[in-house]
Amino acid sequence: xxxxxxxxxxxxxxxxxxxxxxNQLAQRTALVFSVLTLFVAIGMxxxxxxxxxxxxxxxxxxxxxxxxxxxxxILILLTAISFPAILIATAKNDFKQxxxxxxxxxxxxxxxxxxxLAGDALLFYFFWELALIxxxxxxxxxxxxxxxxxxxxxxxxTFLGSLFMLVGILFLNAHTADxxxxxxxxxxxxxxxxxxITAFALFFIAFAIKMPLFPLHxxxxxxxxxxxxxxxxxxxxxxxxxxxxxxIRWLAPLFxxxxxxxxxxxxxxxIIGILYASFIAIRQDDLKRLIAYSSIAxxxxxxxxxxxxxxxxxxxxxxxxxxxxxNVLGLWMVADIIEQQTGTRSxxxxxxxxxxxxxxAILLVGFALANMALPLTNSFVGEFLMFxxxxxxxxxxxxxxxxxxxxxxxxxLNMVQKVAYGEVSxxxxxxxxxxxxxxxxxxxLLMIVLVTGVFPQPxxxxxxxxxxxxxxx
Amino acid sequence: xxAIIVSTLLGVIMMFCSWGIKNxxxxxxxxxxxxxxxxxxxxxxxxxxxVFEYDTKGMLRFNSFGLYANTLLFxxxxxxxxxxxxxxxxxxxxxxxxxxxxxFILCGISILTSFDNLLMLFIGIEILSIPLYILTxxxxxxxxxxxxxxxxxxxxxxxxxxxxxxxxxxxxxxGSFHLTDPVIDKLTGMAHEQMLLSAGLILLFAAMxxxxxxxxxxxxxPDVYDGAPTVFTSFMATIxxxxxxxxxxxxxxxxxxxxxxxxxxxxxxxxxxxxxVGNIIAVFQRSVKRMLAYSSIAxxxxxxxxxxxxxxxxxxxxxxxxxxxxxxxxxxxxVLIKMKENSFDAFNGLSKTNPLLAFVTxxxxxxxxxxxxxxxxxxxxxMLSALLKAGAGLWLVILAVVFAAISIYYYFxxxxxxxxxxxxSALGVVPKYYTNKLLIIAILLLVLGVFPNLLLxxxxx
Numbered sequence: 001x002x003x004x005x006x007x008x009x010x011x012x013x014x015x016x017x018x019x020x021x022x023n024q025l026a027q028r029t030a031l032v033f034s035v036l037t038l039f040v041a042i043g044m045x046x047x048x049x050x051x052x053x054x055x056x057x058x059x060x061x062x063x064x065x066x067x068x069x070x071x072x073x074i075l076i077l078l079t080a081i082s083f084p085a086i087l088i089a090t091a092k093n094d095f096k097q098x099x100x101x102x103x104x105x106x107x108x109x110x111x112x113x114x115x116x117l118a119g120d121a122l123l124f125y126f127f128w129e130l131a132l133i134x135x136x137x138x139x140x141x142x143x144x145x146x147x148x149x150x151x152x153x154x155x156x157x158t159f160l161g162s163l164f165m166l167v168g169i170l171f172l173n174a175h176t177a178d179x180x181x182x183x184x185x186x187x188x189x190x191x192x193x194x195x196x197i198t199a200f201a202l203f204f205i206a207f208a209i210k211m212p213l214f215p216l217h218x219x220x221x222x223x224x225x226x227x228x229x230x231x232x233x234x235x236x237x238x239x240x241x242x243x244x245x246x247x248i249r250w251l252a253p254l255f256x257x258x259x260x261x262x263x264x265x266x267x268x269x270x271i272i273g274i275l276y277a278s279f280i281a282i283r284q285d286d287l288k289r290l291i292a293y294s295s296i297a298x299x300x301x302x303x304x305x306x307x308x309x310x311x312x313x314x315x316x317x318x319x320x321x322x323x324x325x326x327n328v329l330g331l332w333m334v335a336d337i338i339e340q341q342t343g344t345r346s347x348x349x350x351x352x353x354x355x356x357x358x359x360x361a362i363l364l365v366g367f368a369l370a371n372m373a374l375p376l377t378n379s380f381v382g383e384f385l386m387f388x389x390x391x392x393x394x395x396x397x398x399x400x401x402x403x404x405x406x407x408x409x410x411x412x413l414n415m416v417q418k419v420a421y422g423e424v425s426x427x428x429x430x431x432x433x434x435x436x437x438x439x440x441x442x443x444x445l446l447m448i449v450l451v452t453g454v455f456p457q458p459x460x461x462x463x464x465x466x467x468x469x470x471x472x473x
Numbered sequence: 474x475x476a477i478i479v480s481t482l483l484g485v486i487m488m489f490c491s492w493g494i495k496n497x498x499x500x501x502x503x504x505x506x507x508x509x510x511x512x513x514x515x516x517x518x519x520x521x522x523x524v525f526e527y528d529t530k531g532m533l534r535f536n537s538f539g540l541y542a543n544t545l546l547f548x549x550x551x552x553x554x555x556x557x558x559x560x561x562x563x564x565x566x567x568x569x570x571x572x573x574x575x576x577f578i579l580c581g582i583s584i585l586t587s588f589d590n591l592l593m594l595f596i597g598i599e600i601l602s603i604p605l606y607i608l609t610x611x612x613x614x615x616x617x618x619x620x621x622x623x624x625x626x627x628x629x630x631x632x633x634x635x636x637x638x639x640x641x642x643x644x645x646x647x648g649s650f651h652l653t654d655p656v657i658d659k660l661t662g663m664a665h666e667q668m669l670l671s672a673g674l675i676l677l678f679a680a681m682x683x684x685x686x687x688x689x690x691x692x693x694x695p696d697v698y699d700g701a702p703t704v705f706t707s708f709m710a711t712i713x714x715x716x717x718x719x720x721x722x723x724x725x726x727x728x729x730x731x732x733x734x735x736x737x738x739x740x741x742x743x744x745x746x747x748x749x750v751g752n753i754i755a756v757f758q759r760s761v762k763r764m765l766a767y768s769s770i771a772x773x774x775x776x777x778x779x780x781x782x783x784x785x786x787x788x789x790x791x792x793x794x795x796x797x798x799x800x801x802x803x804x805x806x807x808v809l810i811k812m813k814e815n816s817f818d819a820f821n822g823l824s825k826t827n828p829l830l831a832f833v834t835x836x837x838x839x840x841x842x843x844x845x846x847x848x849x850x851x852x853x854x855x856m857l858s859a860l861l862k863a864g865a866g867l868w869l870v871i872l873a874v875v876f877a878a879i880s881i882y883y884y885f886x887x888x889x890x891x892x893x894x895x896x897x898s899a900l901g902v903v904p905k906y907y908t909n910k911l912l913i914i915a916i917l918l919l920v921l922g923v924f925p926n927l928l929l930x931x932x933x934x
Contacts, residue, residue, distance in 0.1 A: 059789070059926050060858075129845040140893045148893045152885065159881060163874040167857065167867070174861045198867060 002044055003052045003066040006076060006113040009037045014106035017099045026099035027091055030106060034083040037109070041080035045073060045462070051119065061180040065119035070463035071248055071318065075116045075241055078325040082237050083109050085445065088437045089333045090230040093340060101142060101230075104134040108234060115242050121169045121181040124250075128162055128206075131239065135231060144226040154223040157216070161209035168202030171195075172254070186254050193257055200258035203251055204266075210243035211299050213266070214273030224292035229336040232288070236295045236332065237325040244299065244321060247306050248314070252470060263307045267393070270304035271400050273297070278407035282414070287335045287345045290415055291328065294371060297404055298324050298379075304401060305386035311471045313389020318463040319456060320382030323370075323449075327379060330367035330445045334360065337434045338419070342427035347415060352424030357433045361420045366446045368412045370453070373405065378452040474533070475514040476543050476583035478525045483507040484576035491567035501558035504572035508551040511579065515543045531651060532590040538788055539586035541932050542719050545792060546582055549712050549799045550575060556803065556910050560704045560810050564611050571611065574604035578713065585720035591640045591650045591677075594724060598636065598684060601716060602629050605709055609701040621700025628683070628693040636680035642673030652724065678736055681724065685717040687777060688746040691770050698766035706762065707806035710769040715795035718776045722791060726783055740781055741869065747774030748876040755883045762815040764883055765805060768841065771880060772798050775856055775873065782859030789929050790855025796928060797848035797921055801840040804914045808834050811907075813899040820887050821896030829908050830900070831891045836915040838884040840922070843877050848921030853877060855925075 013033040020026040049068045056064040068076065083105070095101050111131030118124035132155070139151040169181065175195065176185045191199065209216045224232050252259050274297045281293035302320050305313035337360065338353070339345050354361035370377035373384075383405070391398035434442065452459060487507065490500055517524065519540040554561070554575070562568045581601030588594050606629060610622025644650060646669035683690040698706045725736065751771025758764035776798070779791035808830060812819040824831040840849035860870050891898075921928060 057924070057926060059929060126845045133839075133844065137892065140889070148889055152889070155885075156878065156881060160875070160878040163878055164871070166854075167870050167874055170854075170858050170861050170870070171867065173858070 001052065002040065002047070002049060003068055003117055005040050006037065006080075006117065007066075007110050009033055009040070010106040010110040010113065014103040014110070017103040017106065020099050023098045026102055027087070030102040031084060031087045031091075034080075034087055034106070034109070038080040038084055041077050044068070045077065049073075056120075056123070060122070061178065062122040063120050063180070063182065064123060065182070066114075066117040067119035068117060069465050069469070071245065071466040072116045074318065074322050074459065074462055075238075075245060076113060078241070078322050079109060079112050079116070079238050081448075082233065082325065082329055085329055085333070085441045086230050086233045088441045089233070089336060090228075091437060092435060093229065093336075095142060095228075101138065101228075104138050105230060105234070107134040108138070108239075112234075112238055112242070116245060119183055121172070121183065121186060121250075123181070125162065125166055125169060128165070128242070129159075131242065132158055132162070135235070135239070138231045139223065139227045142228040142231075146222075147226045150219075150222045150226045154219040157209055157219045158206075161206040164202045165206035168199050168206075171199050171202065183250070183254075186250075189254075191255070196255045196258040197261065200251065200255040200262070203246065203254075204262075207243040207246040207251065210246070211240055211303055212243070212296070213303060214269055214276060214300065217273060217277075217296055220296060221289055221292045224295075225286070225288050229332060229339070232292075233329055233332045236292070237329045240295070240299050241321050241325065244302055244306065244317070247303065248318070248466070248470070252306070252309070259307075260309065263309055263393075266307040267304045267390075267397055270300045270307065271397060274300040274304070274401060274404045275407070278404050278411065281411040282407065284411070285347050287338065287347055287350075287415070287419070289345075290347075290411060291331050291335060294408065294411065295324075295328055297408065298328075298371075301383070301386060301401060301404065304397070305389055308389050308393035308397075310389040310392050311467060312392070313386050314470060315460070315463070315467055316382045316385025316387075316389060318466065319452075319459050320379065320386065322459060323378035323382050323452060326445055326448050326452075327367055327370045327377075330363070330442060330449070331371060333438065333442055333445075334364045334367060337438060338428075338431070341431045341433075344427055347418040349427050350419045350425055351422035352420075352428050353431075354420040355424050356428050357431055359439065360434055363439075363442045363446060364420060365416055366449065368416045370449045372409050372412045376450065376453050378449050378456070380453060381456045474523065474525045474527060474529075474535070475518040476511060476540075476547075477533075477580055479511050479514040480576050480580040480583060483511060484573045484580065487569050487573035487576055490573075491569035494569070497562040497568050498558075500567075500569040500572065501554065501562065504554055504558075504569070504575070505551065507572075507576065508547060508554065511576075512544060512547045512551065515540060515547060515583070519544070531653075532593050533584070533587045534589035534653070535587050537932060538792075539719075539723070542586045542792060542795075543583050544931075545796050545928075546586075546712055546716060547579060549715075549796065549803070550579060550708075552800070552914065553708060553712065553803055556807055556907075556914070557704045557707065557810070564702055564704070571608065574607055575708075578604045582712075582716040585716050586723070588720075588723065589652050591643065591652070591724075594720065595633075595636060595640060597720065598717075599633065601713060602633070602684075605629075605713055608705040608708070609697055611705060612702045615702075617700040618702060621697045624693060624700075625697045632680045632683035632690070635676050635683075639673045639676030639678075639680060642669050642676065644673075646670035646673060674736060675739070677724065678739060681717070681721045682743055685714060685721055685773050685777070686770055687743050687773055688750040688770065689743075691747065691750060694770055695763055695766040698769070699760070699763050703762065703806055703810045706766075707803050707810075710765065710806075711799035711802045714769065714773060715776075715799055718773065718779070718791060718795065721777075722780050722788070725780055726788075737781070740777065744774050744777050744781065745869075745872065747771065747777065748873065752876045752879045752883075756879065758883070759817065760815040761809055761812075761817055761819070761887065764817075765802065765809075768880065768883065769802065771876065772802075772841070774876075775853065778856040778860050778873065781865060782856070782863045784859055784862055786855060786862060787859035789932060790852065790859050792932065793848070793855055793921070793925055793928055794852035797840060797852045797918065800914050800918055801837040801847075801849060804833065804837040804911055804918075805841070807907075807911060808837075811901050811903050813901055817886055817890050818896065819899035820890040821894045821898055823891040823898040823900065825895075826898050826900060827903065827908070829912065830903060833908070833911045833915040834891065835888055836918055838887055840918045842881050842884045846919065846922045848918045848925065850922055851925040 052066040054064040114127030277296035284290040305317040373379035584597030612618035686694040755767035779787040840847035843853040
């Protein structure tokens with residue numbers, strides 16, 4: 001039942017919000033219930049979790065199964081942390097029809113939770129779409145100037161990808177012994193090598209678009225830039241993890257032979273993506289685009305690590321799923337505070353944040369260092385493990401991917417330098433600084449960064465069972 | 474049998490209604506009661522309570538699929554009349570005439586769902602088509618309506634000719650009109666009879682394609698749908714079309730599947746052409762009405778996958794598809810009727826002026842596009858699943874999916890206009906109860922999107 005509450009709290013709150021016209025009240029309701037979800041998530045970590053299993057579509061042999069192992073738990077925790085943080089961070093931003101906005105946001109949360117919990121392929125597909133559709137409306141209504149075309153591109157891209165996945169699911173369903181959609185029966189489906197590769201390709205297109213993997217990434221920077229910040233945070237902190245989650249949960253266990261046959265191709269594509277995104281990030285002047293490209297690079301590294309199929313790199317990626325979410329959340333929050341108060345995203349017009357707003361500058365530097373995977377920050381743990389695994393897989397690949405660390409240092413430090421130091425610019429001079437709530441959230445996030453950086457053992461323990469399933473037969 | 478007789482009687486009663494009862498509202502209510510009686514009569518038959526029973530010498534053969542299809546199509550007609558009654562009344566001083574034509578159409582439908590003889594197929598199609606020709610031309614003072622009716626009539630009679638020729642050739646080859654006679658087995662070895670049969674089947678196939686507006690026999694559809702009064706377009710594009718598809722499945726899903734080699738390839742070609750023509754041309758339409766006409770061609774292409782599938786799941790799927798597609802399309806047309814013009818711009822800013830109406834329209838469009846949580850998803854799901862189970866190549870499934878993705882483009886143009894474009898919508902006066910009726914249809918679609926079994930379970934009672 002505890003798993004069911006991850007779906008019901010957001011959905012019921014979202015429905016309730018449709019009727020709350022008062023902005024203040026809507027904001028508070030959304031916040032209270034998302035904090036409740038967070039508490040339930042923390043409660044889940046402390047207790048033993050029972051699967052939820054109910055009849056859904058008897059004709060089709062599809063069941064409503066929610067299952068949580070370490071991988072699900074870590075992503076649920078990330079989702080549960082992100083939403084209150086996002087709500088507090090954007091509390092002061094000005095929206096029309098705030099209750100609808102919040103309602104759609106919480107529907108997205110329910111979709112994400114469902115994706116991470118579903119133990120039945122058809123259910124998984126349902127939630128996969130449920131997470132996407134509210135985002136389409138969120139971005140198209142509240143986004144930037146070019147929002148309609150950009151969001152439509154994003155939508156068609158991901159929708160086409162998920163339709164391919166649907167064909168893959170149907171294909172597997174036709175080849176299972178009991179014609180069910182359970183992940184266990186999918187695993188025991190008897191597929192020839194050719195069939196495995198077909199199904200692998202159908203699933204992988206959906207995941208690759210979501211991540212996004214080079215060369216399917218073209219929707220992402222534009223979508224991040226044009227979305228309202230709250231949605232950008234959801235997209236980059238949690239939603240891109242759907243693709244990686246899919247790889248770990250569905251791709252690797254279901255099609256082991258096809259997976260092993262494609263490791264090199266995918267790792268090379270990921271590394272191209274990493275380097276490509278890093279180089280573009282160096283050239284960016286727009287703060288949001290810089291973070292977007294840096295995010296592509298980090299996700300690419302995680303994907304490369306997963307496709308090495310070494311235990312150590314996969315462990316790193318599992319931790320990094322969480323760490324990257326926290327870091328990118330912090331970065332977006334700082335960027336949003338700056339953008340809201342100065343009205344610009346161009347780094348040339350910034351400068352001197354450290355003199356004017358020392359606390360904000362410290363927070364920015366903290367997250368920036370975490371973005372570079374400096375030791376003592378959470379990313380270091382994950383990236384170190386991932387690079388070790390990549391090295392075991394192929395030293396050359398590790399070498400090329402390693403360049404990205406240097407590049408990350410270049411663009412991140414460059415960003416810090418332009419924003420925090422130098423002459424106090426006109427725009428920065430007018431800033432009032434973050435409000436209390438946002439500042440508190442940022443400090444908590446930074447604490448998580450440091451604590452999990454120094455003491456990552458709880459995250460290892462949490463994900464141990466997933467790792468065991470993947471590598472110990 | 475109950476349905477055929479009762480629908481005919483009700484048709485006659487409605488005809489005389491316009492003579493005795495002048496109140497249009499009362500005429501509508503009588504039609505609704507009539508439809509309920511018809512549904513009841515059909516359910517009675519399904520539960521082995523025969524009010525009328527004749528020995529048809531095997532010309533009609535009732536099975537649970539056909540009877541359930543009847544129930545669903547009658548119920549859809551009920552929803553259609555319940556929703557569109559006022560609009561129908563605006564077209565004539567005596568709308569009872571139109572209701573009477575609806576009942577005759579339903580009589581045709583109940584023959585088409587149960588025929589077991591090619592002559593009955595012919596009769597059913599004619600009973601279905603002739604009232605449709607009249608309905609197309611119902612807006613007597615509108616030249617477009619007249620043109621459309623004439624076009625439809627000429628093209629329709631032409632295709633009926635082809636149908637008859639096909640039936641003749643089949644009769645020549647097999648010596649029987651019956652679908653379930655084991656005549657095909659006797660034919661092995663006789664080359665010229667085989668050829669005659671194949672030629673007959675191909676002509677029959679072409680004529681049926683015309684009736685369901687599958688490419689390359691779709692040319693009449695956009696013009697007729699565009700010219701006909703919008704209320705009747707709504708009926709033609711949904712219930713009449715679904716009946717055509719079910720008839721198609723009845724012919725080619727019966728014994729003629731023994732001859733699958735002669736038409737499966739043709740069917741594949743027709744389906745791909747239909748999806749291609751429907752989806753691609755719909756993208757370029759400027760009028761929502763024409764876009765919906767092409768969309769109905771594309772959706773027919775999807776429904777034809779059931780014919781390809783030929784399995785139980787395909788039969789379940791086609792019923793679900795017909796219901797879900799009809800509900801969504803009836804809904805969209807009902808919104809379109811209230812617009813002062815048919816362009817996409819008419820929908821601009823609808824979410825501001827009438828948020829509830831914009832919401833229900835979104836659900837209808839989602840359903841047509843096949844987005845999960847709406848009935849349209851499971852409809853498409855069943856079709857794709859049937860295709861895979863029938864052993865179709867994966868390429869065909871992928872092609873279908875790509876076309877489904879293309880359809881997003883033109884359906885979402887309306888959503889974009891409603892939600893993201895500012896402007897003055899060309900919405901006329903929409904009474905509150907009208908929107909509420911549409912809301913009920915939208916909720917039905919959402920329920921079917923989560924529990925399609927609610928509809929399909931009854932197929933096995």
